[in-house]
Amino acid sequence: xxxxxxxxEALRLQEGESSSLNCSYxxxxxxxxxxxxxxPGKGPExxxxxxxxxxxxxxxxxxxxxxxxxxxxxITAPKPEDSATYLCAVQTFSGGYNKLIFGAGTRLAVHP
Amino acid sequence: xxxxxxxxxxxxxxxxxxxSLKCEQHMGHRAMYWxxxxxxxxxxxxxxxxxxxxxxxESVPSRFSPECPNSSLLNLHxxxxxxxxxxxxxxxxxxxxxxxxxxxxxxxxTRLTVV
Numbered sequence: 106x107x108x109x110x111x112x113x114e115a116l117r118l119q120e121g122e123s124s125s126l127n128c129s130y131x132x133x134x135x136x137x138x139x140x141x142x143x144x145p146g147k148g149p150e151x152x153x154x155x156x157x158x159x160x161x162x163x164x165x166x167x168x169x170x171x172x173x174x175x176x177x178x179x180i181t182a183p184k185p186e187d188s189a190t191y192l193c194a195v196q197t198f199s200g201g202y203n204k205l206i207f208g209a210g211t212r213l214a215v216h217p
Numbered sequence: 218x219x220x221x222x223x224x225x226x227x228x229x230x231x232x233x234x235x236x237s238l239k240c241e242q243h244m245g246h247r248a249m250y251w252x253x254x255x256x257x258x259x260x261x262x263x264x265x266x267x268x269x270x271x272x273x274x275e276s277v278p279s280r281f282s283p284e285c286p287n288s289s290l291l292n293l294h295x296x297x298x299x300x301x302x303x304x305x306x307x308x309x310x311x312x313x314x315x316x317x318x319x320x321x322x323x324x325x326x327t328r329l330t331v332v
Contacts, residue, residue: 139320139321141320141323146305146325146326146328147325147326148221148223148307148309148323148324148325148326149260149307149323150323151320151321151322151323152320153320154320192259192260194259202265202267202272202273202314203314204262204265204273205250205262205321206262207259207260207261208259209258209259210259212257
């Protein structure tokens with residue numbers, strides 16, 4: 106069964122304290138791994154797509170990496186405005202169509 | 218226009234009511250999706266439409282009825298819902314149901330409360 110697991114469930118950081126979020130997956134056929142940011146009561150906001158092991162993407166203080174079994178979202182010198190839930194999702198092929206399967210997310214709180 | 222617009226933003230309905238959620242995109246995307254998200258849980262796929270045809274129904278109860286009148290519009294008709302159906306309902310789109318290299322675009326959601 107396709108599965109996406111994110112850790113930690115919640116993370117509290119001081120402003121400027123760098124850290125990493127983990128997304129591990131077991132899927133029958135990976136067709137892309139996505140990172141989203143979600144603020145309370147809002148829809149997920151697209152951050153990155155990664156397709157192959159070794160691939161890296163960067164955007165401001167965020168950097169996403171991908172291996173054959175997991176992905177990391179590195180946050181460098183975070184600011185309070187980076188506080189949000191970060192969702193990892195994998196795209197798999199099932200029933201003739203691509204499907205997006207989400208992990209449970211990591212709730213990040215960055216304090217001044 | 219790079220947005221998915223959902224209306225209403227909030228909806229409170231009784232268990233005997235009939236209501237509809239609306240989703241609109243003008244990005245030329247040919248695949249549209251409904252997701253359900255409970256508090257502190259990840260979004261769960263409900264339906265996938267590809268080229269205005271229903272492609273995937275994830276065993277969703279019949280009290281939820283999707284409709285895709287055209288390539289820009291997706292509706293979710295609600296009838297005889299239960300309190301446990303209260304959730305954030307998210308609409309998303311992608312260029313095609315074959316996936317999207319640049320991710321799926323999500324709307325801000327409709328916060329539904331069933332009383």
